[in-house]
Amino acid sequence: MAIRVHPADNVAVLVRGLPAGTELEIDGETVTLREEVAAGHKVALRHLEPGDVVTKYGFAIGAATQPVEPGAWIHSHNLRTRLEGALEYGYAPSHTSTQAPAAMPTFQGYRRATGRVGTRNEVWIVNTVGCVNTAAERIAREAAERFEGRVDGIHAFSHPYGCSQLGDDLQNTQAILAGLIRHPNAGGVLVLGLGCENNQMEQLLRQAGEVDRSRLRFFNTQDVVDEVEEGVALVGELVERMASDRREECPASELVIGHKCGGSDGFSGITANPLVGRMADRLTALGGGVILTEVPEMFGAEQVLMNRATDETVFRDVVSMINDFKEYFLRHGQPVYENPSPGNKAGGLTTLEEKSLGAIQKGGQAPVTRVLRYGAPAAPGGLTLLEAPGNDGVSSTAMVASGATVLLFTTGRGTPLGFPVPTVKISSNSTIAAKKPHWIDFDAGALLDGDTTLDQLADELFAFVLEVASGRETNNERNDYREIAIWKEGVTL
Numbered sequence: 032m033a034i035r036v037h038p039a040d041n042v043a044v045l046v047r048g049l050p051a052g053t054e055l056e057i058d059g060e061t062v063t064l065r066e067e068v069a070a071g072h073k074v075a076l077r078h079l080e081p082g083d084v085v086t087k088y089g090f091a092i093g094a095a096t097q098p099v100e101p102g103a104w105i106h107s108h109n110l111r112t113r114l115e116g117a118l119e120y121g122y123a124p125s126h127t128s129t130q131a132p133a134a135m136p137t138f139q140g141y142r143r144a145t146g147r148v149g150t151r152n153e154v155w156i157v158n159t160v161g162c163v164n165t166a167a168e169r170i171a172r173e174a175a176e177r178f179e180g181r182v183d184g185i186h187a188f189s190h191p192y193g194c195s196q197l198g199d200d201l202q203n204t205q206a207i208l209a210g211l212i213r214h215p216n217a218g219g220v221l222v223l224g225l226g227c228e229n230n231q232m233e234q235l236l237r238q239a240g241e242v243d244r245s246r247l248r249f250f251n252t253q254d255v256v257d258e259v260e261e262g263v264a265l266v267g268e269l270v271e272r273m274a275s276d277r278r279e280e281c282p283a284s285e286l287v288i289g290h291k292c293g294g295s296d297g298f299s300g301i302t303a304n305p306l307v308g309r310m311a312d313r314l315t316a317l318g319g320g321v322i323l324t325e326v327p328e329m330f331g332a333e334q335v336l337m338n339r340a341t342d343e344t345v346f347r348d349v350v351s352m353i354n355d356f357k358e359y360f361l362r363h364g365q366p367v368y369e370n371p372s373p374g375n376k377a378g379g380l381t382t383l384e385e386k387s388l389g390a391i392q393k394g395g396q397a398p399v400t401r402v403l404r405y406g407a408p409a410a411p412g413g414l415t416l417l418e419a420p421g422n423d424g425v426s427s428t429a430m431v432a433s434g435a436t437v438l439l440f441t442t443g444r445g446t447p448l449g450f451p452v453p454t455v456k457i458s459s460n461s462t463i464a465a466k467k468p469h470w471i472d473f474d475a476g477a478l479l480d481g482d483t484t485l486d487q488l489a490d491e492l493f494a495f496v497l498e499v500a501s502g503r504e505t506n507n508e509r510n511d512y513r514e515i516a517i518w519k520e521g522v523t524l
Contacts, residue, residue: 033057033074034301034479037089042073042105044087044297044379046479055102065102071297071379071443071460073105085110088300088392090332092385105381112382114331118354122346125338135317136493139278139501140285140436141218144243148285149215150436150453150500152276153184154269156221156262157211159235160193160228163252167223170262177263178270182218184508185266188451188515193230200521201229205238206406207517210432212239212247213408216452218276219246219269221262226253246272278502284318286500287411289430289438289452290393291325293423295371296443296459297379300389303441303459303475308395309489310439310496311414315397320411322403322430323394325421326356331384332391336416340399348402352418359520374444393441405518409433423448424516431515437500445470449507450514453499456506457492472505 033043033055043057048069055062057076068074073087079099084091093110103109140148154174156167167187175185188211192204208230212220220242224232232249236242248265252258290307292299311321329336333353340346360366371380380386400413406429409415419429427438427450436452443459445467458464461476473492477483499505507513 035076036087036301039089040086041075041077041079042085042087043076044073044301045070062102065100066104068104069379073297073379073381075099075101075103075105077101084113087385088388090335090384090388092331092388093382106379107376107381110381112331112384114383120334120337120350122340122343123338124340132317136283136497137280138283138286138497140281141215141276142279142281143215145213145215145241147215147434148281148436149218150502151183151216152218152273153186153216154182154219154221154266154273155211155214155217155451156185156187156223156266157208158187158190158193159208159222159224159230159232161189161191162194162225162228163223163258164189164191166252166258166262169259170221170223170266173259174263174266174270178267181270182273183502186451186513188513190515190517192517192519194225194228195523196229196521198521200519200523203405203518203520204230205235207428207432207515208235209239210406210408210434211451211515212236213242214431214434214451216436218273219266220248221265221269222247222249223258223262224249224251226251282317283314283497284411286314287320287322287409287434287436288314288496289322289324289427289435291423291427291430291438292328292390292393292441293448294442294444294446295375295378295380295386295389298459298476298479299378299441299443300385300392301459302478303443303457304389304392305395305485306475306478306488306492307393307439307441307457309485310493311393311395311397313489313493315413318412320409320413320415321394321397322409322415322417322433322435323391324417324419324426324430325390326352326418327360327421328383328387328390329353330357330387331382332387335388336391336394336399339397339414341413345399345401349399349416352402352404352416356418378443393439403433405429406432409435420518422516424514425518427454428515428517437496439496441475442471447507447510447512448514449505449510449512453505454507454512455496455499469506469510
């Protein structure tokens with residue numbers, strides 16, 4: 032079986048690996064495989080000459096580098112990118128709106144004094160500097176044992192930064208840590224410093240902005256005799272402050288969800304990403320917020336997002352973010368198209384255009400309402416594009432710091448990664464879901480069997496997300512996979 036994603040495509044994607052000589056029936060036409068082709072990989076449906084455009088999702092994903100006959104495997108040996116550096120773009124509005132349902136779905140969340148709503152009620156320990164990582168982890172472990180069952184969790188988020196940083200690097204570190212400090216999933220926050228670091232406590236707390244100070248504790252470890260004892264005592268104060276917190280019914284419009292793909296394969300843009308895109312359409316139609324990032328994985332598909340900007344100001348912001356990121360690559364002497372990863376290629380993805388066109392499916396058809404720079408806070412209401420690289424850890428952390436209270440993370444290859452908020456792993460194929468049930472929370476591979484429709488699976492996923500927002504544990508939480516990663520792009524002293 033093979034899938035032609037769009038009627039204009041001149042390639043199809045195999046649902047399962049097939050040997051040479053297999054005849055495929057695609058849209059009433061018969062194509063015979065000229066060689067063995069693996070699942071998730073592409074086959075040509077038309078004769079192609081060198082330089083001819085190869086089309087998938089109805090858009091160009093590259094150009095042929097040699098003659099290609101119908102039924103031939105299309106991959107790195109005969110397909111190249113057409114991407115270049117910074118470009119001039121034009122605004123051709125094409126955004127649509129999804130009809131909101133008559134009744135507003137709800138979830139059980141924690142409403143904070145700031146007005147924002149969290150999906151968890153945890154104590155977070157945030158470090159100003161990597162020097163106190165071990166102390167923070169010891170505090171979290173001892174406090175979790177002492178106060179077990181009284182809050183949803185007590186977690187420390189280690190990182191190596193905060194000392195010997197200057198300029199953009201220091202600002203990036205502060206922006207992410209400030210976002211964690213004010214996050215609504217943290218019912219209480221302990222900020223742990225050393226005292227002599229570049230990332231000074233006072234400056235970081237000032238950058239955190241609007242924070243309920245009754246739920247914040249902080250100290251520098253150089254100022255106390257026993258930092259672990261002091262930290263556990265302060266966590267105890269926070270736990271007492273959180274004792275009266277209760278879940279309450281909240282409209283789905285209060286949700287801010289981050290959409291991410293990692294370890295993509297040839298099915299990601301056909302199953303899991305479009306499924307998550309339906310979540311974007313539904314949630315934004317309700318007034319909720321969705322964050323989309325991984326800017327390098329917009330290259331080659333950026334015009335589609337630009338045309339969905341709600342006005343010319345947002346359009347110009349998208350152009351600026353895209354071209355600034357391309358210039359960032361070029362400043363470091365790197366081509367903008369040095370992607371997909373080896374794992375992506377093994378899964379069937381060939382060029383960055385192909386990967387990007389599949390990746391932006393996670394945004395559905397939702398209008399792009401705003402563009403945020405790295406570390407800036409998001410809000411409910413529309414699809415937000417956030418400046419961050421494609422790296423799973425850095426981009427996912429960025430969405431959390433901007434306020435995402437749940438992450439939807441699609442994958443075709445699988446990964447155990449998890450982040451400070453519930454991270455719902457959605458597989459693009461059923462094979463990885465069966466192999467890694469302790470990683471995968473939801474299987475979108477069912478779409479390949481033809482036994483269910485995208486709308487039916489979207490209903491199931493939306494219900495699942497509301498359950499997670501109401502307290503249902505995800506695999507990353509169950510297995511205690513919670514990490515952060517901060518974008519570093521400058522010098523270290």
